[in-house]
Amino acid sequence: MDPNRAGPVVLDTLSKACSQQADVLKPAEQQLHHWETQPGFYSILATIFCKHEIDVNVRWLAALYCKNGVERYWRKTAPNAMSEEEKSAIRKQLLSNFNEPVPQVALQVAVLVAKVARVDCPRNWPELIPTMLEAVRCDDQLIQERALLVLHHVTKTLASRRLPSDKKVFESLTHEVFGFILNLWNSNLAHFLQLASVHDEGMSTALDRCSLVLKILRKQIGYGFRDLETHPDSVSFLRSLFPHLEAMLDCRRSLWGHHAIVDKCEHVIVTQTKVLLDILEMHASSFVSFLKTTLEFVVRYNFTEKGLLFERFAVNCFNVMKAILFSDTYKLSKNTQIESSSAVSTEAQKILTEFFTFDTLSEICRRLVTQYFLLTTDDLTTWDADPEDFCQDEGGDSYKYSLRPCTEVLFLTIFKAFRLSLTPVLLELVRFIQAPCDPEDFATVLKKDAVYNAIGLAAFDLFDEIDFDQWYTTSLLQELQVKDVNYRIVRKRVIWLVGQWVGVKMSVSLRPSLYEAIISLLDKQEDLAVRLEAAACLKTTIDDFEFKTDQLLPYVEPLFHLLFELLKEVRECDTKMHVLHVFSFVIERMGREIRPYTAALVEYLPLLWQESSHHNMLRCSILTTLIHLVQSFGSACTNFYDFLIPVIELSTDITQDPHVYLMEDGLDLWLITLHYSPTVTENLLKLFTNIPPVLDLGTENLRVCLKLIEAYLLLCPQEFMQLYSSILAVSLSSMITNLQTDGQLLVLRVIELVFKVFPTEGPQVFSCFLPAMWKNLVDDEDSTPVISLYLCLFARILLQHRDFLWSFLEKTASDTSKSFNQLLSLLLDTWLDKIDSVTQPDRRKVIAMAVASLLTTNSSTMLERFPTIINLCVEVLHDVCRPGDLQSQIDMVFFSSLVITDDEIVEVESREELEHDKRKRMLARKDPVHTVSLKDYVMSQLKQCQQAHGQAVFGRLMDQVDPDILSQLQQFSV
Structure with a gap:
């Protein structure tokens, strides 16, 4: 695009794209979309949003389009990438625009600068950092504010890069500017506090500057220093952080009623606490000297009468305390090898031990349980208005943002760290509220809920301290029977508590009474939240190692009915999922007993x-x-x-989005x-058309798809192969060349199954794959699992369809310079040389039978290798016969017969088994491996060989066999 000619057209199109009229807006958007890949388009956009006299909406839209274009087309490797000339022009425009008067446009431009900096800074854009820092130090307030905004977004971007060279760039930037930014923070904060003391109107602007500068400091102190202790400015910032936090908290109190300012004030306070969290994560060793101050601050503002100031502040404070107690840097290690690390751990442990006295721990524990664990008015309002939402489990990282899970995580962290000190405190709380209370005494009801919550969370740590069986039978069961509406809080908490303890320390003999209690709580007259908790407790109970089917069986019918009613009643998808999970567990654990219900x-x-x-x-x-x-x-x-x-x-179906x-x-x-399935239906058979497209997607579902093919081959072999044999052969043959060894083995096992099911037709179906298989077999000198399966497949062809193998070898001979006998010799030598790579006894037996079948041929190949053939047969006979009991004459694998006898058939059929397993067993009854005794087969082949060649020739052949091998062979012939 020529900027002089196309510029006005682009400007006009942008103006139309800001229109509220659809007939003007849509064509303009389509035209802009068409220009996205046109050279020069983005440099024109940069020129437009840098001209402050143009309408602000047009400039904002130009900056937005330019930002999106940089995201897509800035990198050299991107399709339709921008030219270097255009990128250079855009960079120059950006460096000249630190005086943007409109905040919304300034924000878009700052993000745009950061996106370019992520790719180009500093190698291709060395001017950015010096120009930006010069603007930051400018006396003009607008220029400085815009430069700070750019610096903030560039800082976020550069801090996220992890290559060593990128880290060096960011460290250099931090060292150059951190002191100046720190002075800005101190001066701006002091200015805000002064304005706040008289409630001046300029508070909002001053607070915005404080917030922006603090965000820059947070990233720079977290990622811009390797060792904070060696930089006075970073230490100074950390030392001033706590006085500044206290000043901001006091200021927040004094500004009560100025809602907008209070919100901004809270935002700055939260960012300050995030600085603490970042330092604990990235510079824990440098923070040891601040541990005591930090803990005192957290306790003073969260575990005293000052109470809960505001939720986000409390959440971060609790996470700070948790991070200190959880930090590996502060834990003493028996295997500490680094002296400095050991010194840090020792000092940290000394500080923690001195700080966490029994009185302090006791107060923290009591306040966590009796103050922070209490259900709030908002909680109860949500319970009444939307019980399903109230019951949603906050998991994952919710402790980082939400007060209740954060409080519970802190409680568990402290309790595990100081279990011996806190166990008596917790047990004392239990004693005070253990007996059923007056439902009208709402404060006691809430306190009971909180204490029971603590006991449930600490169940594993209280294993030796609480006789849960006695507590359950003498107290908890009674509380479940109190049906007052206020007591629903206790009923819900008690059944949750039982769920926490059922897998920890609850006698199996008490399970029937628990099932009865759950049935009572699932009743439609019960509160919905209580019913959902009862369903969750049932799932936990039946998912336990000590679950017994016979104990649940008398209660299955009412439980299933009540769960079904609950499933129909709930409306939220997440809730329905949870109830369905309970159904799944019950069905899975009860097995066939569940059918009537x-x-x-x-x-x-x-x-x-x-x-x-x-x-x-x-x-x-x-x-x-x-x-x-x-x-x-x-x-x-x-x-x-x-x-x-x-x-x-x-x-x-991969053509459907839900797939x-x-x-x-x-x-x-x-x-x-x-x-x-006992039989196949037409619709079930047609489903197979979904498999080839799934296989084309990649190997993610390869294993299960191949298992599906195996299942079809056993369920309906004739119908399946009649419809899909050609598709199957093409898919598997083309796929195997692109797979690793494990994938190739999976495919070859399917082909092996085809050969078992269709001894005659199977090799013909995969005739297109046999040349590649032959080439890999004879060319590969190594003995791999894949080669072993090739050996078995060719052995099955020889054993079950010799004419096909002969025709294959003849065709291969015509395509090469070798004769039929040479190829047969090559195949036989491969079997003889690589038999040891075949480890499965049934496959070794197939190869032995195939090799033995050649004894009856009038072939020089067989005559030349007669001793080796006998040696292989005897070796495999040892593999498939019972060790030390050659007289048994039974083919065995690990004492399990390869030859299936009638007695074994009766024994297996008397047991319940999958239809699929029955089909596998029926196939095995037709397989030579399981129907022919290898000993009998070898002896029969030797006898036919003797008849075919005469006693004299046969005698000379036997004389070539090693005497020891002959002796072993004679033992099998007894």
């Missing part, structure tokens, strides 16, 4: 599936539930094929359905 659930799931069309995570939970239902119903799962098959089809979320669970459901 699932009719209503099976009828409801299709409706729930339809309702959750926009909630894929809930659909994942439905898929999980279906998996457990299919496992429980076994072969009767065909009763809900009408729902199962469409669900599987949608979940595994991104549902694919993994959908494939698992598909596989388990095939494993349990």
